Amino acid sequence: MNINTTKIISLLFFIFSAFYLYTAYQIQVFAFDENAPFNARTFPIYLGYTGLFFSGLKLILPDPDTIKVEHKNLEYKKTGILILIAIIYGATILKVGYFLTTSLFLFASYYFLGERRWILMFLLSFPFVAGFMYLLHGVLDIYLRDPFLKLIGVMG
Amino acid sequence: MIEGILIGLTTALTFKNIFMVMIGCFFGTIIGMLPGLGPMTAIALMIPITYGFDPATGLILMAGVYYGAVFGGSTSSILLNAPGVPGTVATSFDGYPMAQQGKAGKALAIAAWSSFAGGTLSAIYLLFMAPSLSKVSLSFRSPDYFALMILGLTAIAAFSSKGQFLKAMMMVVLGLMLASVGQDSLSDITRFTFNNMNLTDGISFVLVVMATFAMSEALTIILKRNDPTAAAKQVSLTELGSIKINKEERGKMYKTIPRSSVIGFLIGVLPGAGATIASFLAYGMERNLVKDEEKEKFGKGSVNGLSAPETANNAACSGSFVPMLTLGIPGSGTTAVMLGALLGFGIQPGPRLYMTNPEIFWSVIMSMYIGMVILLILNLPLIPYIARILAVPKNYLIPLILFFSITGIYVMSFNNFDIYLMIGIAVVATFLRLYDFPMPPLILAFVLGGLMEENLRRSLLLSNGSWEFLWDRTLTVCILATTILIVLWHIYKTLTKKKS
Numbered sequence: 124m125n126i127n128t129t130k131i132i133s134l135l136f137f138i139f140s141a142f143y144l145y146t147a148y149q150i151q152v153f154a155f156d157e158n159a160p161f162n163a164r165t166f167p168i169y170l171g172y173t174g175l176f177f178s179g180l181k182l183i184l185p186d187p188d189t190i191k192v193e194h195k196n197l198e199y200k201k202t203g204i205l206i207l208i209a210i211i212y213g214a215t216i217l218k219v220g221y222f223l224t225t226s227l228f229l230f231a232s233y234y235f236l237g238e239r240r241w242i243l244m245f246l247l248s249f250p251f252v253a254g255f256m257y258l259l260h261g262v263l264d265i266y267l268r269d270p271f272l273k274l275i276g277v278m279g
Numbered sequence: 280m281i282e283g284i285l286i287g288l289t290t291a292l293t294f295k296n297i298f299m300v301m302i303g304c305f306f307g308t309i310i311g312m313l314p315g316l317g318p319m320t321a322i323a324l325m326i327p328i329t330y331g332f333d334p335a336t337g338l339i340l341m342a343g344v345y346y347g348a349v350f351g352g353s354t355s356s357i358l359l360n361a362p363g364v365p366g367t368v369a370t371s372f373d374g375y376p377m378a379q380q381g382k383a384g385k386a387l388a389i390a391a392w393s394s395f396a397g398g399t400l401s402a403i404y405l406l407f408m409a410p411s412l413s414k415v416s417l418s419f420r421s422p423d424y425f426a427l428m429i430l431g432l433t434a435i436a437a438f439s440s441k442g443q444f445l446k447a448m449m450m451v452v453l454g455l456m457l458a459s460v461g462q463d464s465l466s467d468i469t470r471f472t473f474n475n476m477n478l479t480d481g482i483s484f485v486l487v488v489m490a491t492f493a494m495s496e497a498l499t500i501i502l503k504r505n506d507p508t509a510a511a512k513q514v515s516l517t518e519l520g521s522i523k524i525n526k527e528e529r530g531k532m533y534k535t536i537p538r539s540s541v542i543g544f545l546i547g548v549l550p551g552a553g554a555t556i557a558s559f560l561a562y563g564m565e566r567n568l569v570k571d572e573e574k575e576k577f578g579k580g581s582v583n584g585l586s587a588p589e590t591a592n593n594a595a596c597s598g599s600f601v602p603m604l605t606l607g608i609p610g611s612g613t614t615a616v617m618l619g620a621l622l623g624f625g626i627q628p629g630p631r632l633y634m635t636n637p638e639i640f641w642s643v644i645m646s647m648y649i650g651m652v653i654l655l656i657l658n659l660p661l662i663p664y665i666a667r668i669l670a671v672p673k674n675y676l677i678p679l680i681l682f683f684s685i686t687g688i689y690v691m692s693f694n695n696f697d698i699y700l701m702i703g704i705a706v707v708a709t710f711l712r713l714y715d716f717p718m719p720p721l722i723l724a725f726v727l728g729g730l731m732e733e734n735l736r737r738s739l740l741l742s743n744g745s746w747e748f749l750w751d752r753t754l755t756v757c758i759l760a761t762t763i764l765i766v767l768w769h770i771y772k773t774l775t776k777k778k779s
Contacts, residue, residue, distance in 0.1 A: 132716070174453075228685075233675060
């Protein structure tokens, strides 16, 4: 059976809008605001109904310009790995510090995307991040937390 | 006004700001040349760096990036028939055939001079129009602003949807929903936070822009196995030829540039329309206005056919600043990103901007002109070298885009939650992009969400909860009528397309 993915996305958006609308009705407002012409839940309620309206229309109206995506041609593996590396990067950046995690993130990303020129990979990770860090921290005065560099005495 | 121009010139002509325009133009040209990575990505990547500067310098840098990206898009249109940005698609109609005839250098020069002239003329129009419009917009009331925002969102949905209006409207609603997360601005009641303290202040604008543009574009490139740098590798091998323009060609450009700049600027002022529509309209208009002999050359390397869209797309860029600077309502996705950045600086663009922050208002206008000069004298001779820089393999380019995106969020919030949220939104955006759900409407809606709720709140409170405010004032009715016309026009176009 040929399933129209756009319709599935519209259905998901319809469900999401319904959930959003339900949550909007649950917003606790002050007692004196309950019957006011406008309170904290008014705008979200309108938005919820608007979402239901447009996604509902998309669901019921015919879709002549169906987008067909050839899933066989998509690179899911590399994309998934890249997302995973980014999540690990996000999880460690605060504890380990900006310099080491960012350099390793870049190095690992180059590697998993198929790069094998080790010297270039190194130059575009560790020294590059050091230079960028100097630009942010030293020149632009943007604070960067780095427990690792603090531990080895590079950063004050 | 003279005083304002002088303030603007003094600010824009400082060494730091000229340097920023140069950096912006250079960086924008590089990103603009890469098919798939447009000005919004380029500006989004620059936002974290701009927070290290004062607002005027930050905005000047972003304006430079914007012009550079449009210019870079023209270069890849001419040399490779692969427009870097949608606004330069019409440039390829005559630019690419010219390049194939061995006149790539000439085509680039015509494009550069036309961009320069279009941008310069429109900066002059902006110079005179913006203050007058600011005065007019002081008479706007909350219902008018609310109606204007509905018009802007409907227009961007209609123009950016490639015939998929409902998909674009769904993106508008999603953008407004994301904007509603966090504390309500008046009562401080938290909404949609699910007891997560990280969401109390709402979702950061930079996070949404980085996720939906920079990061999701990088993921899309990997997912679709595209190689945006492949085009650049060919550029360095191309014989560019002479960049001299002869007298006859100059004569043709003298006629084309003024009329195309006017149409480009006016289209740019309209909410949602932007450079793409301006360049197509200018191309079509030029074809109708030239002699039959020249008409035959259109599509085969016509000077008029190349000059018209190039003039118009640059003029439209300046035009799109008008609603942002005067009404505080961005007319395009790109200016929405800039507005978001300005709000991050604590500056509220609007009719009073040129009175409260004249140095920002005027220096941006002045820097547009400086940006045009820099694009002409710096970028045109440097195109072959820029192309060589671009030949960086995508294996390096993609991680670097991800690195700039994540760093941008990290330096702003210093928490892991924002990084996870950004990755989550980027994954959803990548999936939606696969099925042609446009992202600019989402960004515009996200930026306007808070303002829209605020104006609806005021309007409803003033009219005791009645929706009569929508037809109480003539101006509100006119704006809403325009919105309805856009929707009807879109339905008409869809129906006629189906019949044909």
